[in-house]
Every structure is written in structure tokens, then in C-alpha cells.
Amino acid sequence: xxxxxxxxxxxxxxxxxxxxxxxxxxxxxxxxxxxxxxxxxxxxxxxxxxxxxxxxxxxxxxxxxxxxxxxxxxxxxxxxxxxxxxxxxxxxxxxxxxxxxxxxxxxxxxxxxxxxxxxxxxxxxxxxxxxxxxxxxxxxxxxxxxxxxxxxxxxxxxxxxxxxxxxxxxxxxxx
Numbered sequence: 001x002x003x004x005x006x007x008x009x010x011x012x013x014x015x016x017x018x019x020x021x022x023x024x025x026x027x028x029x030x031x032x033x034x035x036x037x038x039x040x041x042x043x044x045x046x047x048x049x050x051x052x053x054x055x056x057x058x059x060x061x062x063x064x065x066x067x068x069x070x071x072x073x074x075x076x077x078x079x080x081x082x083x084x085x086x087x088x089x090x091x092x093x094x095x096x097x098x099x100x101x102x103x104x105x106x107x108x109x110x111x112x113x114x115x116x117x118x119x120x121x122x123x124x125x126x127x128x129x130x131x132x133x134x135x136x137x138x139x140x141x142x143x144x145x146x147x148x149x150x151x152x153x154x155x156x157x158x159x160x161x162x163x164x165x166x167x168x169x170x171x172x173x174x175x
Contacts, residue, residue, distance in 0.1 A: 029070045036134030037071040038091070038099030046085035050156035052149030054126075054142040056080045056093045058116045062107070062129060062137030065115045069138055073099040082128075082142060084156035089128065091140070105131045109157040115141040126150055128157065 059074040061067045073096045080093035088102040107130055111123030118125070120143065128140045144150035 025070070028068070029075070032070045034134050035069055035071060035136035035138070036132045038073055039088075039102050039105065039133050041090075041098070041100045042087055042102075045090075046087040048083040048085045048090075049159070050084040050149075050152045052082055052153050053145040054080055054082050055145065056091070057118050057125060057141040057143060059138050059140040060115060062139050065112065065139065065141075068116050069132075069136070071099075071132065071138070073097040074140060080142075082153060084153060084160065086160060088160070089130075089157065101128075101130045103160040104162055105133075106157065106161050107131060107137065108161065109154055112139075112141055115139075118143075126153060 056074070056078055058077065059069045059071055061069060073093065074091065076093070076096065078093045078095060080091060080096075083090040083092075086103070088100055088104075089106065091099040091101070093099075106128070109129065110127050112125040112127040113120060113122055115125060115127075118141070124143065126142045126144055128142070130138055130140065132138050144153060
């Protein structure tokens with residue numbers, strides 16, 4: 001009996017913390033709903049010019065690497081693939097719905113060192129800047145599994161960037 005009450009107390013605290021985390025995540029998803037997410041896939045998809053396996057890390061508000069956006073298809077970290085074609089970028093994260101970003105919505109591509117819950121070696125992340133279907137400026141972060149694929153992805157995205165877009169600078173100063 002002397003261990004039962006503390007055990008029940010600890011279990012209650014754990015349950016309350018988990019419930020608060022769930023409420024917080026649902027609130028974030030409601031907050032980010034107006035941002036939209038990806039765009040409808042075109043009727044005829046262009047062939048991929050570059051493709052790579054990645055570890056999807058997060059999508060944040062543009063320029064705010066610690067302010068997560070909970071967008072459909074990009075809410076959770078996971079393994080995935082990034083395909084770049086002349087019409088845009090396709091993101092597929094395991095367990096999530098695919099996300100299409102048309103070339104016109106891309107704002108830049110560059111290297112990053114830090115984002116939500118992830119700090120890596122200098123320029124270890126690939127940052128893709130884009131505008132969501134709801135008009136919010138966003139940055140999506142990836143860790144490219146094969147280092148050779150990183151350069152190919154970067155070059156392919158730079159090739160389809162709209163005329164006024166430039167490569168993103170690194171976020172090294174945020175570390």
C-alpha cells in the first residue's frame with residue numbers, strides 16, 4: 001500500500017502531460033489550417049529530373065527555423081523521397097499523404113544547420129523555401145541520405161526556381 005499511492009500519482013501526472021501534449025498539437029493543427037499545404041497534383045506529371053531518399057525533418061514558417069507548421073502531409077518527421085521535375089517538387093513522407101509544390105510556388109533552396117529539434121554539422125540539412133496553397137511562406141528541411149544526391153537535388157530545384165528567386169542563405173547564425 002505504501003507504493004500504490006505514489007505509483008497512482010505518477011501515472012496521473014503522465015496521463016495529464018500526454019493529454020496536454022495532444023491538446024497542444026491539435027491546437028497547432030487548427031492554427032496552421034489556414035496555411036493550406038501542398039497543391040493539387042497536375043493531371044499529367046512531368047518526369048523527375050532528380051530524386052533522392054531523405055529524412056524529412058520539419059516545415060517551419062519561412063525564416064523562423066524554430067516555428068513549426070503542422071501542414072497536411074508534412075506534420076511528422078519520417079523517411080521519404082523528394083522528386084524534382086520541371087513542373088515542381090513532390091514530397092513523399094512515409095505514412096503521410098504526398099505533397100506537390102509547383103515550380104511557381106518555390107522561393108529558394110539552400111543549406112541549413114538547425115531547425116526544430118535537429119542540429120547537424122554545418123550545412124547538413126537541405127532547406128526548400130516555398131509558399132503554401134494558403135499563401136504562407138514556409139521552409140521545409142530534409143537530411144539527404146546520399147550526400148551525392150544532395151547536390152543533384154539542389155541543382156534541379158535551382159533550375160526550376162521562378163526568375164526572381166535566389167538560393168537561400170544558410171541559417172548558421174541561428175545556432
